[in-house]
Amino acid sequence: MNTDTITAGLLVIGDEILSGRTKDKNIGTIAEHLTAIGIALREVRVVADVEDAIVEAVNALRHRYTYVFTTGGIGPTHDDITADAIAKAFGAGIDVDPRAVAIMKPAYEKRGIELNAARLRMARIPQGADLVVNEMSVAPGFRIGNVIVMAGVPAIMESMLHSATAKLQTGAKVRSASIVVSHAEGEIAELFAAHQAEWPSVAMGSYPSFKDGQYATDLVLRCVDEQSLVDAHRTLAAKLTVAGFKFLQT
Amino acid sequence: MNTDTITAGLLVIGDEILSGRTKDKNIGTIAEHLTAIGIALREVRVVADVEDAIVEAVNALRHRYTYVFTTGGIGPTHDDITADAIAKAFGAGIDVDPRAVAIMKPAYEKRGIELNAARLRMARIPQGADLVVNEMSVAPGFRIGNVIVMAGVPAIMESMLHSATAKLQTGAKVRSASIVVSHAEGEIAELFAAHQAEWPSVAMGSYPSFKDGQYATDLVLRCVDEQSLVDAHRTLAAKLTVAGFKFLQT
Incomplete structure (x- = not known):
């Protein structure tokens, strides 16, 4: 029996959850998934789309738990600031990543979607991060250090969660x-x-x-x-x- | 127009949320309610039924926001440790409160429910706290300082939330x-x-x-x-x- 305890924190990012306009479904899904694979979810935080709040929470959680999962704020619009905030938390640079573009370009062409400037924002990945594959809408999530950054839309989040799972260390199943x-x-x-x-x-x-x-x-x-x-x-x-x-x- | 910003943090307490076994419904309800009355919910945390985790989170949140709401962990069983943890966070004593007993005793008699030792645990209220009326199952929540402590069962939480609302300072409605x-x-x-x-x-x-x-x-x-x-x-x-x-x- 594996008796290691592997722990996780979850950071849900989004004004819409705090205003009550959107009811979060990701906490339950992620909690259930982590329990099933032998990772103990110890804490969840929900913060607004505010850089300082994201940086502070991710830094608090990443030093405390084996892994941190985040959801929300990695889309193409101006209010999607998670990738930049995570880069700041790690003191890492961030730019359009050729690996992300290489995935997005052919898939978008095939679907007849223009890879415009807004959509290229979704290819902004902090330096040193690995991509997390998204089989739904293609634009990837990423993992930097022990932090796994995922989308907020439940179906896309689930695709990223399953992609990230293969590389997670897991411990004793409760x-x-x-x-x-x-x-x-x-x-x-x-x-x-x-x-x-x-x-x-x-x-x-x-x-x-x-x-x-x-x-x-x-x-x-x-x-x-x-x-x-x-x-x-x-x-x-x-x-x-x-x-x-x-x-x-x- | 009221332009004051009144803020809140929410602390959800319970192993069952972190294991994924119970899907939280209170975050959405409380977020929507606070938005409607002119209180800006700025942060949510979910922690386990662990005293240190509760004390740390409630102390972090209560110094940062106008109000802190908590849900969960005030029932009659051994895993209900919220009231004692909140008392500890405030450095306050805690004991069976005659005001709570005075509410519970006649209501329980009327319903044919025995006020046994376990149920008397629900009358344990930190010193200096005010009771928060519960019209569903009678055993009250409480408010100490800027912290409002409520049950985790959604219908009971809602009754307490509405009881507590009359005494809240509210600000600019978004x-x-x-x-x-x-x-x-x-x-x-x-x-x-x-x-x-x-x-x-x-x-x-x-x-x-x-x-x-x-x-x-x-x-x-x-x-x-x-x-x-x-x-x-x-x-x-x-x-x-x-x-x-x-x-x-x-």
């Missing part, structure tokens, strides 16, 4: 198991806390819901060690049964 | 207007950048989409001054028309 009981959190809290105390290596959380007049609580167990997870899950189910709690799902 | 054109971003970028340069007081952003084989770009203008917004919107529409761009929506 497995999870859950039991849903038809009781409010306040009823199972004592039993659940005692179970957590018995299994310190298994992280336990409870998530309440209330639907159709029915309380339910989802008890979630998370652990990198499969056997501990199975044992902690089985013994929790047994304790709940003995105490007379009813299950909705196990 | 108005917005948009034009959707049936063209890719790269085609309108030059015209749009020139228009932004003419109207520095109006923040302009563009948001691309691609549906049913059709490119579209949503050009969004945001400004606290209604007249500037109207004029910038009208003149942008005129320029786009002259240049032969097609509108999907204006």
